[in-house]
Amino acid sequence: MKKAQLLKQKTMTGLAAMATSAALLVAPLTTASVAEAATFGPLSINANYTGTDSADIKGTNGDLSTQTFTFDASYGFATFIYSNTQYDFSGVGEDPFDSLEKVAVDLHHNGYITSNLAYGVGLTLGALYEEDFDVGDSYNVSPRVTFGWTFSNGMTAFFGGYANFNGADNVYLPIIGLKLGDEKDLGWIGSLAYPATMVQYRFNSLLAVGASFMTVRDTYHLDDDVSVKGNWADGYLREESYGVGVHATLTPLQHLKLTAGIFSYFDREFKVYDNGGDEIDSFETDNSYGAFVRGGFVF
Template sequence: MIARQFRGFTVAACLMVLAAFGMPDTSWAWESDGPRFNIYTQGYEKADVDEGGSYSKTETGVSAGYKWFTLAYKRSDFSWSHSDSVNFSKKGSPWDQLNKLTLDASFNGALGESVNWFAGGSIISGFEDQIWDSFTFAPRGGLTFSPTYDLKFHVGVAGLISPVRPLVMPIVGAEWRNEHDYGLSGIIGFPGTRVQYRFNDLLAARVAAKWDRDIYRLSNDSSVAGKGYVEESGYTGGAYLDITPIADLKLTVGAELLFDRQLRLYDKGGDEFSKTDVDRALGAVLRASYSF
């Protein structure tokens, strides 16, 4: 029982990092060593782009996992208005669809009664229509300290080895209790924070915030930057209701706010040539997950 709870604690810290790399929410994944499945859709209202133009987007994703490994796919569909006014648009819509494939591996173990380790990594491919030259590697690792049964501290580091703007970032978090415990629980840290209140086995309400960064390789004949890259980054804050009608099935509905967002454009050599601010946008989320 203790080992199972520890696995949830350490994976929770890893998931904060995965969120920062643009993976869908897979917080259900530690629940079972058996097969697991997650599907979601989320749509966001139209937001103005700095210096003219606007766009809305819809994201749909699916993931499947077994034991230490998870394979995920996300598709983002864009709808542009007045795209000719967007500062990096040369003709027509800058792009209509962006895709992301992710293969993740996650491991953990014990170093002592109150100290544990976690490690893992992701291979990510973000692309408009061609996978070639689109890969990003995201290793991570760290330690979990458990001074009491209910309190955990996560400390670690993650890297993002990408075609453009590689970075190293900290994993820092304090976790109170488990998300399946009745009452208050949560993780406060960077790059993700979650506070939850569980009413009973059926119902839980939570608020969460995270930082996201996605990098996509543009088409060879892109009017924006042939064989170049677009980086989409910003913060997401949301309020969610989790419904668990049976032990292995969780349904989530929620509302989100995207804010402090930017689009960065790079040529095929990885040199940045445009940075554009994007206004706030409200969105709705629907998600279902099942573990066997």
């Protein structure tokens, strides 16, 4: 393959990864893996488990731990995502909620404007909810756009924007950063960016190690059980946090990738909104620590 063609291919991979990362903010610390898996072949299937230890809820005698199960499948320009997070409260009386779910489809397209200037566009259509799947209340619509410029050394500078429209309070985030290399390249590669950063060192085709930074912004619609939730009933819960982690990835077979790592959530806050979108309550937790494992197939 000619050098110019190779640079184009890697630029498109980088834009696809970053654009998809913005759409998959609900998959902390593994988003880069999701996006890259989607570029390997026509069909990829991945499963992920993430668990955190107990973190104290500030200002109370209670604590909170979580477990998240995520499944995603990509084919062509589309990615399907499902996740379920179990919340285990202790010392706070009756749990205000115990399980939150997400179902989403992400549509994405990338192209070139000139030989160096690339673009990526995408749209995520999702529903985030407790138990009652009501699209009118639990909708999450997230458009984004990125532009990237590839230099002669193969580095790509990119910028763009991401928005999330939901029933509580819309979210707007910039997408900006630098990317060098491809996930399968030997040695150091990375994407130093916001809202997602990833650096990796690949020893050989079997083993790679890396570190990640991730931004989390999830808005869920809560059930209308007034007896349990009080004025939280039929409202919205937003989780805002950041995460950092380290991981190791094994590729024992051409079509199989396994990843495991440890991480920490920090600056973690939960905001509660009423059905009209007004913030009515909030609570924060101390830093929490956890681990994740992920397996994926590409066909």
